[in-house]
Amino acid sequence: MRFSGFKVFKEAVTGHKGWKPLWGNPEPKKSYDIIIVGGGGHGLATAYHLAATYGLENIAVLEKSWLGSGNIGRNTTIIRSNYMLPGNQPFYEFSMKLWESQEQDLNFNSMVSQRSIINLCHTDAQRDAYRRRGNAMHLSGAGGTLLSQDDLREMVPFLNFDNARFPIKGGLMQKRAGTARHDGVAWGYARAADMRGVDLIQNCEVTGFRIEDGKMLGVETSRGYIGAKKVGVAVAGSSSRVMAMAGMRLPIESHVLQAFVSEGLKPTIPGVITFGAGHFYVSQSDKGGLVFGGDIDGYNSYAQRGNLPVVEDVVEGGMALMPMIGRARLLRSWGGIMDMSMDGSPIIDKTHIDGLYLNAGWCYGGFKATPASGYCFAHLLATDTPHETATAYRLDRFARGYVIDEKGVGAQPNLH
Amino acid sequence: MLIPHPLLGLRDAQEFTYYGDAALMNRPDPNAETAEADFCDYVFLRDNPAGVHRELWFHEQGDRSWLVVTRNTVTHEILSAELATDVKSRGAK
Numbered sequence A: 001m002r003f004s005g006f007k008v009f010k011e012a013v014t015g016h017k018g019w020k021p022l023w024g025n026p027e028p029k030k031s032y033d034i035i036i037v038g039g040g041g042h043g044l045a046t047a048y049h050l051a052a053t054y055g056l057e058n059i060a061v062l063e064k065s066w067l068g069s070g071n072i073g074r075n076t077t078i079i080r081s082n083y084m085l086p087g088n089q090p091f092y093e094f095s096m097k098l099w100e101s102q103e104q105d106l107n108f109n110s111m112v113s114q115r116s117i118i119n120l121c122h123t124d125a126q127r128d129a130y131r132r133r134g135n136a137m138h139l140s141g142a143g144g145t146l147l148s149q150d151d152l153r154e155m156v157p158f159l160n161f162d163n164a165r166f167p168i169k170g171g172l173m174q175k176r177a178g179t180a181r182h183d184g185v186a187w188g189y190a191r192a193a194d195m196r197g198v199d200l201i202q203n204c205e206v207t208g209f210r211i212e213d214g215k216m217l218g219v220e221t222s223r224g225y226i227g228a229k230k231v232g233v234a235v236a237g238s239s240s241r242v243m244a245m246a247g248m249r250l251p252i253e254s255h256v257l258q259a260f261v262s263e264g265l266k267p268t269i270p271g272v273i274t275f276g277a278g279h280f281y282v283s284q285s286d287k288g289g290l291v292f293g294g295d296i297d298g299y300n301s302y303a304q305r306g307n308l309p310v311v312e313d314v315v316e317g318g319m320a321l322m323p324m325i326g327r328a329r330l331l332r333s334w335g336g337i338m339d340m341s342m343d344g345s346p347i348i349d350k351t352h353i354d355g356l357y358l359n360a361g362w363c364y365g366g367f368k369a370t371p372a373s374g375y376c377f378a379h380l381l382a383t384d385t386p387h388e389t390a391t392a393y394r395l396d397r398f399a400r401g402y403v404i405d406e407k408g409v410g411a412q413p414n415l416h
Numbered sequence B: 001m002l003i004p005h006p007l008l009g010l011r012d013a014q015e016f017t018y019y020g021d022a023a024l025m026n027r028p029d030p031n032a033e034t035a036e037a038d039f040c041d042y043v044f045l046r047d048n049p050a051g052v053h054r055e056l057w058f059h060e061q062g063d064r065s066w067l068v069v070t071r072n073t074v075t076h077e078i079l080s081a082e083l084a085t086d087v088k089s090r091g092a093k
């Protein structure tokens, strides 16, 4: 079933009887060539690229719950490639380019909207740092524009420019950044993978690995043993738990991040605005809700819910930045569990076990990475070599001293 | 979350700064043959369990003591809290 304007028109005049489920619900086979553990954005994108880009067959995605029940459906949907370090820049820019062609590639409306992101600055030193970052972004083609206070007063007049503690002096804008429909991204990849013969197996939790003489044989699951030549783990937030079953300890702590959405309002916020100094960022969804968040709660957690102090902190940040937000009513808040890595950057690598591959450590920024993460993980699984944009994401970079620490805070995951 | 401080009673977790796994109290021996690997492990690798976790909290906006808090990471339930100095002097892990 292809989506098109014509199809929508035809269904409209024939009573919408021709729509079909977007993917099937197959029974697991006895074995597969490649098993992806985790049916979130990264796992589904990996399966899609294995089939579509690398032409492989006999692939399954095993998801312990329903597809998209994890962080892919819980994030605040920001996509951007405004990174600075050489290990990150090419990768996130590659991802940005994949976002730009995603809807055509997948034949699915994932509502990619390049409505821009603005990072606010409050001091001369911060402006200098943004100028440097902006220049680094130009090197990889990500683009970036330094904004003055006057520019901002015109674009986003509702901000509290004269805040006593953090007066707004300017900002760094990436015009190509924006948002995408998070669930739509999961559905789009799931459908595209299913159409290319990938088995998407839900309610199937991986409970162990069968490894012999350092070689992967298959996975134990809540639906029985399934053999596999290669297993790729992409279980965001649960990476330590799952890899512990293969006897591995990771450079990761699991933390909870909360997000919030207000009632639907008329269009007020043009793009994404981040107020790092106040621990607050915001955008407006197409339905009109203000989608916002702030810092992680800051202690190890697998609870998928946070605590009230962070709610207070985030809302205070919002009030400081744009006092008008106080008139909006909060509709919902929720939490998601993320892998906070020791340098704030991800891992896409083989492990010491033959046939076991790891995609982990995405912190609070893995949504924007979904397309490239899937592409690069598929590349690694298919060719046993890292994709050219992901060569820095190795598991042994910590031991070798090649950490990729954008924030420069060291091995303290709750500060990244 | 309320942390049962052994000297001050129940205190709001907000008064504390979180540091991480209490295993960080045991620094490896820098003179050991395996020191390089030991320190890499110490600095970067974590057990990160789902369930009971012993962890270090610093009472920054209180009496500035370090506590070892035993907490369930799945439910956020706090099971106990001890002064880190007591734990250290017991020589326990």
Ligand SMILES: Cc1cc2nc3c(=O)[nH]c(=O)nc-3n(C[C@H](O)[C@H](O)[C@H](O)COP(=O)(O)OP(=O)(O)OC[C@H]3O[C@@H](n4cnc5c(N)ncnc54)[C@H](O)[C@@H]3O)c2cc1C
Residues within 6 Å of the ligand: A037, A038, A039, A040, A041, A042, A043, A062, A063, A064, A065, A066, A067, A068, A069, A070, A071, A072, A073, A074, A075, A076, A077, A078, A079, A204, A205, A206, A207, A234, A235, A236, A237, A238, A242, A257, A258, A259, A293, A334, A335, A336, A337, A338, A362, A363, A364, A365, A366, A367, A368, A369
């Ligand atoms: C509140 C919040 C806001 C965020 N905002 C942004 C943002 O604005 N921009 C951005 O770029 N990123 C953001 N992120 C981060 C982003 O959501 C994640 O980094 C990314 O979604 C992780 O990859 P994923 O989609 O594959 O994860 P998930 O969707 O979590 O997928 C992992 C899957 O693995 C499954 N699984 C776990 N264990 C097993 C097992 N044993 N067997 C089988 N399956 C298993 C889980 O059920 C889950 O479905 C945010 C995260 C949160 C929590």
